[in-house]
Amino acid sequence: MVGAVAAGLFVLSSGNAWAGTNIISVYTTDSSPGGLGSFVANGDLTQVCDAQADGYAAVAYLRRWDGPLWKTVVANGGSGTCKSESIDIPEGERLTLTICLRKDNKDSFCRTKGGGVA
Numbered sequence: 001m002v003g004a005v006a007a008g009l010f011v012l013s014s015g016n017a018w019a020g021t022n023i024i025s026v027y028t029t030d031s032s033p034g035g036l037g038s039f040v041a042n043g044d045l046t047q048v049c050d051a052q053a054d055g056y057a058a059v060a061y062l063r064r065w066d067g068p069l070w071k072t073v074v075a076n077g078g079s080g081t082c083k084s085e086s087i088d089i090p091e092g093e094r095l096t097l098t099i100c101l102r103k104d105n106k107d108s109f110c111r112t113k114g115g116g117v118a
Contacts, residue, residue, distance in 0.1 A: 022041055023038055023039065023040050023041065024038060024039045024095065024096075024097040024113050024114065025037070025038045025113070026038070026060075026097050026098070026099040026111050026112070026113045027099065027111060028058070028099055028100065028101050028109040028110070028111055029109045029110065029111050030101065030109040032052070033051060034050070034051050034052040034054055034056055034058065034101050034109070035048065035049065035050060035051060035056070035058030035059070035075075035099050035100065035101050035109070036048070036049050036051055036058070036099060037049065037058065037060040037073075037097060037099040038097070039062055039095060039097045041089075043086055044086050044087055044088055044089045045084055045085070045086050046060055046062045046071050046073050046084065046085055046086070046087065046097070047060070047073070047082060047083070047084040048060035048073045048074070048075045048082065048083055048099060049075055049080070049081065049082040049083075050075040050076055050077060050078060050079070050080075050081045050082070051079060051080070052078070052079055053078035053079045054078075055103055056101035056102060056103045057074055057075060057076030057101070057102045057103070058074070058075045058076070058099065058100070058101060058102075059072065059073070059074045059075075059099070059100050059101075059102045059107065060072070060073045060074075060097060060098070060099050061097070061098040061100075062087070062095065062096075062097055063095065063096045063097075063098070064093060064094065064095065064096075065093075065094030065095060065096060065114060066094075070087055070089070071085060071087045073085050074102070094114065095114055096112050096113065096114035097112065097113055097114070098110055098111065098112040099111055
């Protein structure tokens, strides 16, 4: 199921992101990733998917490179559940996207990716 969700979520190539120019894609660090997410600069869209029916929700944190949180998006409901939200990001901002699995208000299996200035 992760492959099917990933194919739909990550049509563009993965890598670093700069608002207006690219995409960030991130998987959680568990052995069979239960969460995946992306930030797509075209539309400033943050998306997160819960890839497994394992009792965990998937959560995405979009931040400025220097730390302030811009957006939190949570997907729960099990395998294939996704949620997307947009936020206006100024062009040229340096960003990080962190994807975690959350259970009992505790995040685990987190991974972060980011990018430079456009």
